[in-house]
Amino acid sequence: MHPKEKEARDRLRQIAAEHGPLMLFDGEVVAVDDTDYFCDVQLDTDDNAVIPQVRLRAASIGNQSIDILPAIGSEVVIAKIAEDDYILIAADEITSYRVTVGTMVLTVMDTGFSITNGTNSLNDILSAIIAQMLEIYAPKNIAGINAITPQINGLLT
Secondary structure: OOHHHHHHHHHHHHHHHHHOOOOEEEEEEEEEEOOOOEEEEEEOOOOOOEEEEEEOOOOOOOOOOEEEEEOOOOEEEEEEEEOOEEEEEEEOOEEEEEEEEOOEEEEEEOOEEEEEEOOEEHHHHHHHHHHHHHHHOOOOOHHHHHOHHHHHHHHEO
8 A cells, every 4th residue: 555545544544533423322221201301321331330311302402303212221222412412312112202293292102192282182082073973873883882982092092
């Protein structure tokens, strides 16, 4: 290799080391803040250091986002954004996802889905429709209509 090529390669390595990609860490979730969307992660290192306040959403303020809540005890990968600022990038066990756009909120949990627009929820609306049907209409199969309510409640929260 020509000495100029070696010098260029060595300089590129130095620049990459100084300005390279984010540092990634493996760990385990030891605490979750489901209000402000942060978690504490115990690193898989010799000293088992705990990184507090790891972001669970891209922006640390506001709520227009896709929020992911990892389960306590789940194995995670976090990325260092800046000094003392980390973000979760993968988790092996999720307790819920929440997507917020304007006043519309979709939440996915193991107990079902929740879809709301401000104070209105899809569960409440469908339950009200069934209640109104039973009040104003005398169908042949009332038991069949009543059986829909547990199905709604099993899908929507």
